[in-house]
Amino acid sequence: MNKISLRTRVASTAIAALAMFGAVSTPAFAADGETQGNWMVRLRATYLDMADKSDAIPALGVPSDAITVNNKWIPELDVTYFFTRHIAAELVLTVPQKQDVSLNGTKIGTFKHLPPTLLVQYHFLPDGTFRPYVGAGLNFTRIWGADIAGNTLQLDNWSVAPALQVGMDYKLTKNWFLNADVKKVWLASNVKAGGVNVSKVNLDPWLFSMGVGYRF
Numbered sequence: 001m002n003k004i005s006l007r008t009r010v011a012s013t014a015i016a017a018l019a020m021f022g023a024v025s026t027p028a029f030a031a032d033g034e035t036q037g038n039w040m041v042r043l044r045a046t047y048l049d050m051a052d053k054s055d056a057i058p059a060l061g062v063p064s065d066a067i068t069v070n071n072k073w074i075p076e077l078d079v080t081y082f083f084t085r086h087i088a089a090e091l092v093l094t095v096p097q098k099q100d101v102s103l104n105g106t107k108i109g110t111f112k113h114l115p116p117t118l119l120v121q122y123h124f125l126p127d128g129t130f131r132p133y134v135g136a137g138l139n140f141t142r143i144w145g146a147d148i149a150g151n152t153l154q155l156d157n158w159s160v161a162p163a164l165q166v167g168m169d170y171k172l173t174k175n176w177f178l179n180a181d182v183k184k185v186w187l188a189s190n191v192k193a194g195g196v197n198v199s200k201v202n203l204d205p206w207l208f209s210m211g212v213g214y215r216f
Helices: 003-013 031-036
Strands: 039-049 067-069 072-082 087-093 097-103 106-114 117-123 130-148 158-171 176-185 188-193 196-202 206-215
Touching: 039 176, 067 196, 072 097, 072 206, 087 130, 117 158, 158 188
Parallel strands: none
Antiparallel strands: 039 072, 039 206, 067 097, 072 087, 087 117, 097 106, 106 130, 117 130, 130 158, 158 176, 176 206, 188 196
């Protein structure tokens, strides 16, 4: 199955995403929100789908878009705090990930990264069975352990990028929900040789997620 068909298939079963973490305590809400509480945690399976756009490296004869990073499934844990019935903040977490780097389809190395995301959400129907929401925020990706082309190429240590999301929770019981979610992150890194920038890779991943949530 090619990348485009897989993206289409995943997108048809998942819609957008989540949020920033609130450390402020506020009273429980009225009506349905009061019985459910201000906190929600979700556990999801997420497909990381890279855009794989890169600048050419003329000195090395490397054309544009020749540097790619693999797509993969990753686990995702999300913590959401509802400030009001409609406004929430979410922290999106995963475990450290290892990615393969390829040049014209041939693997040339690996790197590790940890990509937490903070998002602010608006929930349109906070008391409904079907609860759609949208969100916007920032992704903070820590990159380390790069071993690319025999350590001749390096990546940035950090990438800070905007992130958008759209998603929905479907109420199963008082506290349990099904969740579907899509996020877009504009993630990029410079590619360096001897400390000098020689290219730039725009990963710009889509993240397609499905899972379960518990509100308390």
